[in-house]
Amino acid sequence: MNKRRYNSETAKQEIMEKAWLLFSQKGYSQTSVSDISKASGYSKGHIYYHFENKEKLFVLLAQQTMKEWFIKWMNKENEYSSASEKLYGMAMHVLYNYQTPLLKGGQELASNPESSTESLKQLYELAVIPMGAYRAILVQGIEEGEFKKGNVEEWTVLIGTWLGGLCQLTNTQDTRSLEPLFKKAVSMFLESIQN
Amino acid sequence: MNKRRYNSETAKQEIMEKAWLLFSQKGYSQTSVSDISKASGYSKGHIYYHFENKEKLFVLLAQQTMKEWFIKWMNKENEYSSASEKLYGMAMHVLYNYQTPLLKGGQELASNPESSTESLKQLYELAVIPMGAYRAILVQGIEEGEFKKGNVEEWTVLIGTWLGGLCQLTNTQDTRSLEPLFKKAVSMFLESIQN
DNA sequence: ATATAATTAGAACGGTCGTTCAATTCAAGA
DNA sequence: TCTTGAATTGAACGACCGTTCTAATTATAT
Numbered sequence: 001m002n003k004r005r006y007n008s009e010t011a012k013q014e015i016m017e018k019a020w021l022l023f024s025q026k027g028y029s030q031t032s033v034s035d036i037s038k039a040s041g042y043s044k045g046h047i048y049y050h051f052e053n054k055e056k057l058f059v060l061l062a063q064q065t066m067k068e069w070f071i072k073w074m075n076k077e078n079e080y081s082s083a084s085e086k087l088y089g090m091a092m093h094v095l096y097n098y099q100t101p102l103l104k105g106g107q108e109l110a111s112n113p114e115s116s117t118e119s120l121k122q123l124y125e126l127a128v129i130p131m132g133a134y135r136a137i138l139v140q141g142i143e144e145g146e147f148k149k150g151n152v153e154e155w156t157v158l159i160g161t162w163l164g165g166l167c168q169l170t171n172t173q174d175t176r177s178l179e180p181l182f183k184k185a186v187s188m189f190l191e192s193i194q195n
Numbered sequence: 196m197n198k199r200r201y202n203s204e205t206a207k208q209e210i211m212e213k214a215w216l217l218f219s220q221k222g223y224s225q226t227s228v229s230d231i232s233k234a235s236g237y238s239k240g241h242i243y244y245h246f247e248n249k250e251k252l253f254v255l256l257a258q259q260t261m262k263e264w265f266i267k268w269m270n271k272e273n274e275y276s277s278a279s280e281k282l283y284g285m286a287m288h289v290l291y292n293y294q295t296p297l298l299k300g301g302q303e304l305a306s307n308p309e310s311s312t313e314s315l316k317q318l319y320e321l322a323v324i325p326m327g328a329y330r331a332i333l334v335q336g337i338e339e340g341e342f343k344k345g346n347v348e349e350w351t352v353l354i355g356t357w358l359g360g361l362c363q364l365t366n367t368q369d370t371r372s373l374e375p376l377f378k379k380a381v382s383m384f385l386e387s388i389q390n
Numbered sequence: 391a392t393a394t395a396a397t398t399a400g401a402a403c404g405g406t407c408g409t410t411c412a413a414t415t416c417a418a419g420a
Numbered sequence: 421t422c423t424t425g426a427a428t429t430g431a432a433c434g435a436c437c438g439t440t441c442t443a444a445t446t447a448t449a450t
Binding site (some may be wrong): 026027029030086101104107108111112113154157158160161162163164165166168169171179180184185188189191194 | 352355
């Protein structure tokens, strides 16, 4: 093959994009570095020029994905005023932006005894982010008298697991068609916590 | 090694037990046939004497697990009379008997493009079983006037995803300590559908 | 023009994977 | 006792894994 010279940074970006796609589709261990090489068009050696190893590449992508998810939510949050509206908005945000396939890869990596402890820690910290966002909404609702005074931690976990569970459906169903279901979940949840 | 002769059926059983354990702990692709061989004490060749291949072995275990889950529920169901009680009972049954780790392996297998279509179909049929059990409870509740007349299919999916999402917590938290959370989810759900 | 360093490809490495197979042992029937 | 076939092993196979290394190419600075 020719050793053309291309912008190294865009190369890195392209590798990350293709890797993200493959990890999402096939999971962590079922995606090989060769797969990423073929899909991106860059040699295996070049991938290792940019990234220390497969595990670190994955963690980086997971972090980036979660970061984008959070920033995107922060930008959208102000569109809603009441905590109830925010909860509906969050449900839609989760439906359309929460990348369950990639996180599934994270569980895979996490359950592998050979994963480095540092990666495990980093992945764990990732899971905390959405919970924080949920909690913030619930706290606002309580403070403004919109929601009852209740066990915030419990509520946070409950809405988190519900939305997470619903997200699994995106594997088998069209995203758009799931909107009513997500909204229904929120409305049922609100029935219990609203004043 | 000596080629001792042992009861072949118990050998098969022991292999299945160890395989089940490993698949649950490490997932599908991270569990090798060699792992199963070492853990069970039977040679690799002997595993292939009993099972066509790794994929079929896994599907068999998944089917068996789900079957047992369902039978166990059927036996327990009569302990509860009202549909509401049954829903609480089901939540506990799911918490203590729903083998998420193994099903995680199922998702792994399902997302692998090289899995045989037959295995995929069999895994999909598995996911239907618990939904049927949830639906039955909801239908009973409606027929006996305990629950509102509502969209049963929607309710089924909603309680199913909620319980499924909550089950993920068993990966990081003690099962016993999750009881209140599961019960709280059911009580919130009931608030919305009870007459 | 030359030297140096960054970049890129692809072969090579040691290992493991799922699977197959020949060889062997054992139990039971003839 | 001899034969047959089921049971069992472990070596062997080809493929692929993540990673490393060498060599080649190119850009840049001198």
